[in-house]
Amino acid sequence: MSSTAQSTLSAETPNTKSIDEFDTIIAGLKVHKVNTSAFRRSLTCAYDPRQSSMAIGSSGVSVISLRIQTLFISDWFDVSVNGTSPILIPHFLNEIPAKVDLQVQVVHGGKPYIFPGIGSTQRDDDIAAEYGGVAFLYNTQHLKVFVSVAKEHTRGYGRIITTGGGSYSGPFSSMFVTGKVRTRVWRLPELPTPIFSITSGLSISTDFPYQHLTVCFGTYPDLVTVQLVFNDGYVTEGTGVTPVTADDTGTNNICGVVFGVTQTSITLWAPSKNEDMVACFCDGWGSENLR
Template sequence: MNKARHVIWLLLLTSGYFTVFVRGNCSVTSKAGNCTTNPKAVSGTWFSVKAQSTIQDNDVSFIAEMEESCNELPLKVDVQVKAHTGSDFIFPGSGITQRTDDSDSPYGGVVYKYKADSSIRIMVPKRENGKSSGITLFSGGSSWDGVIQVNETAADVRYRVWCRCNFPTPAFESSWTNIDARNNNFLEINHGLGIMPDMVIVQLRHGSTDRDWVSDVMGSMSTSRTGKEKSGLIYAYNSRTVRIWAPENGNLFNLADGWGLPRDVDTVISGQLKVYVWSYLMNTKSKSVTIDRRTSIPNLQVPLPVPLNIDHDILYFTISPTNGENRGFAFPGVGSVQNADTNTQYGGVMYSYSSDKIRLWHPKLDGRHFLVYVSNDWGGGHHTQSAESVTARISVWKAGQICLIPPSHRTTPKTTTFPVTTLKPSHPSMSLGNASARDLNKKELWYDRSVTVPVLWLVVGGGGLLLLIFLLAIIIYCICKENSSNEFR
């Protein structure tokens, strides 16, 4: 029977139906079509943070070494925040700040940055030389609409980290590309895939070396504040390109005033961006709803398309203007409000989630505050937007499942660089989003990536597997018969 056993193993190994998953080997993981594994690391505990804490407490800032390091820059870092009050809802941390402490208007957020050496630093608001108006979790107060109001000074945080081996290979990965808030404040990076991506990640490196801090660019929130208060980056994407706006004469990242402790001071005027695009992720279930002026507040709480494991799964939330210069572009949401002063213009959609639902907040749509807002002061005035009607997409990406995905549709293992478009500043007129109303409940669209495998591939693949099993059975029968005959000779 040894000969039979050897033949069976040889056939299995060469057939492609037998795959060994090695977590440390990215090529094996990608070729197997594995959608995603569990995070490489989840912090073993929830850390307490408290805005405006005394320096002696150190609650406003801490640095940790990420467990089970990637030994390179992580592909995705996710900071989860939950209120001390015991709520089940998770608020995503942010890679941007858009406020200082110079105003009495409240603001909030948990901000983080990380390095390739496995360091991660997490910070919350702390008065520097202005007002103690920053808190940890803030949903905008009376200036924003949502099913409940969130105003929390203390919270618990933890991080989740995915290395390259925990994700399929991106369909597109750009090189590190220079960006400058003074002279190079708008980029278009063409991924050229021709289909709407399932997920896009944009990283900002605070310099030009592997030793520099990195933060994640967030999507939809922006403000019309001026001077040193103007910071952060905005990005959006469609089936062809990724647009990235920087604040003109502002900062790409700013912790110099109103955040963290004195040792955390980090003002970034110029840096480098890297874009990752995934075009075909299996095990993804999505739901789309419309938000506009007629969306009622109760409808800002939406059931998830599938139950979410908050330890391992990924929730991805974007909004797309229904008209204007960025119609159809997806802007990722944010996890805390930093703009609530009714005297200034701003935009954005905030969200939090539990295992079965998502809650949304947006500014009161009064003609000065919007769901997506890109003013002339961002990106040199290119592709401005003031949208009061968007399509929100809620996606849940399940971890640890095997994709039934044909090779022709798997993300390419090659890193491809497409041209980057840098435009000179201009100031086209701003376009006001259409306020036409559609009922949220009547416009729920469901999308299940896990059942969109081509039927032909399933038929051919299934038939091939049955044929292989049949051939194996014949071979085993013949070998066993031969061995049996030899025993009686």
């Protein structure tokens, strides 16, 4: 009966609406996804009182190793304390890489070990203690790689890698003043699809040295990259920790932005005392004076 009634109605009242009128009716029935409760819930996190959800274990270590197809891998280049700094390594992307991995290789007991480079030097050469590492920044064409280089009044002891002595202990204790470096770079399409990204409207400085972003990962993310973009087109990266010997009461330069993540946030910190900088490659780091 219902079907017959509908047919009769169609016959008695033919449809005279235009396509534009139908489009208007359909548009009025649509709801943009940002106005749905599902979308709003994706931007918030429910409180979970379980200890495993609220904190990373105080003594636990998690190691995640991934194999992601690499767009470009450079040759190995020799580096040494008091040698050439910076050296240029072209990457041929003609765009800012989405991710850069600077690999630093040293040899101990006939076995090569590879360590990651750092996105900024962490202090200058003003303190009579070991300093160093291998630092880098990059643009659309190449990487600049920096190692420690003594000046006339240098007080620090430059190193490429330190694996022992002082506060460190492990399977071997050594310090290295020579090594090799190479770079691996990726564009965004070669990486897994990001679950969160912000590319504008965020800044950090020694005057405003703190940023806190509320997000909702749902779990600890496998990979987080923080890129610091400068006015000259160069980019460097934030680091996870700052293992430095420093003197904040003097003119010692402390540099580098560190970051940490939880299931619900990303937090950035920059140094903010005396002569500190968000990134620097100067005063004991070679021929250029970048800060």
